[in-house]
Amino acid sequence: MNDISLNGHCSCGEAKFNVNGAPLFRAFCNCTICQAYNQASFADITLFRSRDVVMPQEGSVVFKAHRFPPILHRGTCVSCGKATIEYLQAFPMPRIIIVPSNNIDDKALLPEPSIHIFYDKSVADIQDDLPKYRGYPASQLAFGRKVMAALFRGTQAT
Numbered sequence: 001m002n003d004i005s006l007n008g009h010c011s012c013g014e015a016k017f018n019v020n021g022a023p024l025f026r027a028f029c030n031c032t033i034c035q036a037y038n039q040a041s042f043a044d045i046t047l048f049r050s051r052d053v054v055m056p057q058e059g060s061v062v063f064k065a066h067r068f069p070p071i072l073h074r075g076t077c078v079s080c081g082k083a084t085i086e087y088l089q090a091f092p093m094p095r096i097i098i099v100p101s102n103n104i105d106d107k108a109l110l111p112e113p114s115i116h117i118f119y120d121k122s123v124a125d126i127q128d129d130l131p132k133y134r135g136y137p138a139s140q141l142a143f144g145r146k147v148m149a150a151l152f153r154g155t156q157a158t
């Protein structure tokens, strides 16, 4: 179960990280902060347990919290300025690492995305069968439930 090994990096390759452990889940976030941070119309993100992730070398990534309270810290590479890796710290929950899925070398090892959140901010009409949550409370709740379910389920990729 725990033997998935993944390598990842920012778009220029200066900021590298790796993961030894199964993803918690994968999702699409359509919020405007994610759009700007990922320079894309929506974010394709995969979540991991912090203990499974070897973070990029200190100084290669700058972390910034874009809203208050500072729970989610988005990291950009100091060389290319692109979205690299994020962490979610909401005590008393364990720290969660969020990775733009495109930064993972072998995306075929990732689970399929399971939800859209902040779909009210979507800039495109996305044709898929995934549940689409709109607005802050519904999106936060759906996301939180996914995190909790994945943490309590143990590490499985599906």
Ligand SMILES: [Zn+2]
Binding pocket: 010, 011, 012, 013, 014, 015, 077, 078, 079, 080, 081, 082
């Ligand atoms: Zn870079």
Ligand SMILES: [Zn+2]
Binding pocket: 029, 030, 031, 032, 033, 034, 035, 043, 118
């Ligand atoms: Zn977002």
